Amino acid sequence: MKNYEKYQQLFLKNISKRLAGWHKQDAIEEKDIYQLLHTIKGTAASIGLDDLSNEAESMMGSIRPEATDPWDEEAWSELFQPILLNFDFGDGDLIDHGFSSSASQPLQEQPTILILEDDLDFLHYFRENMESYGYNVLMATTEERALTLFYDEKPDLFIIDYYLQGKNGLHIVGEIGTQANSILTPIIVISADHSKELARRVYETTAIDFIPKPIDFEMMNAIIRNRLLHVYSLKKQITTDKLTKTYNRTYLYELLDRKKKSYKRKPEPFCLAILDLDDFKQVNDTYGHVVGDQVLRNLSEVLHTKTRPEDVVVRYGGEEFIVVMPNIHKELAQVRLQEVLGHFKQVTHASDNDSFTLSFTTGIAEMNADIKKMEDLIVQADTALYQGKRSGKGVVVNYEDGLELNEILQMEKLVHISIVDDDQTIREMLQDRLSELSFYDSNARVETYEDGESFLEETHTTKYKHVVLLDGILPGKDGLDVLDDLREKDQDAIVIMLTGRQQGDDIIRALDLGADDYMTKPFSMDELVARIRRIVRRHKGGRKG
């Protein structure tokens, strides 16, 4: 059975992105809804989200695949209401599941032992001895009390006396045995009865040891230590990422659960940072997965050696790591992680016949009283991470209040380039070259027009940065007239005029009419690309105005 968690999370995130995109539009078309539902139906069931797939399928009944009727936000969000519950990142099943399944007890310096024993004298004698070996002892004289302590305090080990007020202690082993097994709590049965028959019956349960009374405490301590070390090494395997030897998500959720509880008791500051390797996909594509894996190990080593000893490093997924940093505010955390980044950028990664260096981008969020669920802290750090990626990678960004992920996703949208030129060769040459340009991880979208009329007819959505390369001399409507008309309906498009050398007057008129820049023909492609990049950067934060 494949583990679908990463696909599920990514899929839900993708749907959220799509809906966030709709949210920015006045209305969407019915066929857009159909397409999204179609995607959800097909994909969800393939990655173990059958309920979501069924829900999407039943919603599709009333939606027409080709219809262009407008749906406003009120309408589509009402339609999506039933499944919106399913992919709210904060309340999602996935994260909740992650948190609740990690019921295991944290590894502690001082292990806690629960003992169920109705002989009070023995109980006190036992506690005295075990405490002298450094254990924390919880005592119960009744089954009810023992169960309460077992579930609430989650002891590391449970000792049960076989004879309890005439009842036999194996009964309780049966009751909690499976639960204890699943959270790796060893159960030891003690008894004044040494019979082989009793020993056999004990070992037929999930109890791990049978120890006769009177208890030899030196031996008891050795046995307990042995069992606990075994459990710890199992737990470590379960919570360790095999590739990078960092902790994995299982441990992260357990750790954050503890962090949340301790913050409630005593609000000491701590930060959560998400790190994402820059351009890792290219590394894998260029050098292969073996080199990619080595890069991940290199990063893991830098994170271990260059963070503070109390910082916890977790591999969160693919090339994403989380560092949980206790007793630190985000301003200082940022400085520390910038230092770590500095170290990492100097690491040389080697392939068979090449070597290269890399960077990572980091988003940091600091715990505060308003954060009710730890997933929210992760989302905040993730939001800052997105912002960092958008602003050019290789940076450490702190989450700022009020920053919405949706807004950032919106800003990182595509750059559109329109080429208006009557010369077919120039159009094709420009299109080929500019289609390869990428801004903030997405490729530019390039459209060509052979005259001003066809360009002006096209409505361009205002969501994207729109760069227009406009030839000065065009058949029919002249380039300057096109510019004039364009400016009447669109102040925001970035216009670069393409003119001949001898057309100085036209350049001045073009700038007067609101062109942002100009290039004289013949021009070098590289120079044009550089200008487009510069001008797009200058207009950052979406559209001007």
Place this chain on the structure above:
Amino acid sequence: MKRILVADDEDVLRMLITDTLEDEGYELVEAADGAEALSLIEKQSFDLVILDYMMPEYTGIEVAEQLSDEWKQQTPLVMLTAKTQEDDIQKSKDVGIRYFMAKPFSPIELIQMVEEILT
């Protein structure tokens, strides 16, 4: 190592297919839309091509239409379709597609189908 191209605009499903088949020892190449798939097919050779029916730029059908009969003789095409879409399957057959995988599918089903085709 057998090379497989998977073209699907839904990146989660594409990832699932890639991961599943890579675990089986195939080499996977990904395309996020029909146009990308076509340009990859032009430049590289594949032992198998998996196309999603509904894709931006070119749909799975449009991609298949643009491929020569000779190419289709040599390289098996698998179309990913929705279970209920009978006419999708007919349209696919018309453009020379012989294999179909109905969504949703399990990784095992996918592996079995690919193995059957490639052996």
